[in-house]
Amino acid sequence: MEEIAFVSNDNGIRIDAWLCGKLKDYSRSYIQKLISDEMILVNGKPVKSNYKVKPMDEILAKIPEPQVLDVVAEDISVPILYEDEHIIVVDKPKGMVVHPAAGNYSGTLVNALLNHCGDNLSDINGIIRPGIVHRIDKDTSGVLVVAKSNAAHEGLSRRLKDHDIERVYVALVHGIIREEQGKIDAPIGRHPVDRKKMAVNTKNGRRAVTRFKVLERFKDATYIEVTLETGRTHQIRVHMSYIGYPIIGDTVYGRKNDVYNVNGQALHAKKLGFVHPVKGEYMEFESPIPMYFKELLKKLKM
Template identity: 55%
Template sequence: MNNQEVFEFYVEQEDVGTRIDVYLAENMEDLTRSALKKIIDDGNVTIGGKNIKSNYKLRVKDFIQVTVPEAVSVEILPEDIPLDILYEDEHLIVVNKPKGMVVHPAPGHYTGTLVNALLYHCGDELSGINGEKRPGIVHRIDKDTTGVLMIAKTNMAHQSLAAQLAEHSITRKYYAVVFNGFQEDDGTVDQPIGRNPLDRKKMAITQKHSRHAVTHYKVVERMKNFTLIEAQLETGRTHQIRVHMTFIGHPLLGDLVYGPKKQPFKVEGQVLHAKVLGFVHPATGEYMEFEADLPESFQKVLERLQNS
């Protein structure tokens, strides 16, 4: 267990009374419930240094330590999972990722990921720069975020696309439903994002160990108590739109991590869709842009809000 990871959480007032297994499932998205149960049952979750059971109810200022054992080497296998392919050639592939699909394998998620599907579809035609667990993966979107994602087949394509991401030249437009109305029609959030010092599974606006982050937003449609916005990323930090919109008082509908704990409409996960992705083709030098229609789940939420 040389490379075991330790995660630490401080319990806030709003989480008092929540079962520890439920709390950890919300705050450790990369782990499945079964993986978390095993970690708890094996005595790898402590509060104040004492082992606790999965039905323990949190108290204010509880200090939780979760030790995740080093992952056993797992072979990532191809799986025949349908892909919604928007474009493909010998250099790259562009897909429309569905809701609930994890992009690449991680502890507790070694099957059913986009990488498993890509290995089946592309065989060994995926770039190896990010290692065997993340072949071809240049960027990622969260499990519950839907929409356009580009994957590199060759190392040359990977390096080119990664360089474009680094210099912020890639077009990335997202649609999101957020709480509350806006007085303005558009705006920009320019606030640095880093790990939340009290909870390293969450991101936060912070000056310490943070990175420059800029999100441009504009109102697409105003509805009662909610707004449909388009958010364009200038930078691409983890959870950037979710953190920035919460910071200005407009958390995403369905976002249990950064938004209210009680959510209307029983939506599962944040209502966020990567709608447009544009980049310069690594081989041809041509600018290409792809758009993914709003998924059915997103459209249903919109219809309910428009009719309310």
């Protein structure tokens, strides 16, 4: 572990911002993580990120040795829609987990990206989730942006927090939606009984807003386009189930006896639009409707 000592000559500057000017090789997010891990001491004591430095403060930064990445690179083919030195935009296939977690330490998008990008992935989210800024569920297919540089990661995270990234999905849901379009504004949090699930939770949930419009109606199903204003876990799946139109194939929030025999929810991340976090230009990417989705549409039209 490396220890770097400073004595402050400044007054009233947040400790995380102050250290950014001193530890130029590290991002503000990384410095904030050091602070939360009590690896930054001021006059011998840990502080919070909003601590304001004072003249003659003795500041000690403890920088851990880099962890050896224990997630292995795997030669897995994933369609790449765009790539530069800062970001990579991929078309994630249905059935692929985004990053390693309990029970899924191989075959994930991260394993594939490590093989393609090597060490050129943002390390802000640690060794298990390098480059991952946002996620889509295992059985949701479609477009996803990954950060290669820390600058890109911070920029994309900021835009996500500000709801400044356009995310458009298509879905097939049970039931016939009579309205042409609608807005669901209902907070989402952990299910009060089943902690593995999310639910509309007015007591402990965070605000979640989903907009939808009808593309086509079938005998007992509706094809919709969905736009996210927020990005809560399982947001579209929870919201559509909440209003009585669960996504076809969703075994967690949908019907138990699904007559369409779909393996996983019929939900596809069709379009992603954002301002490049470093270059500043607007970019937009689309993922074509996958074959499983087309086949289900064809079956519904019969």
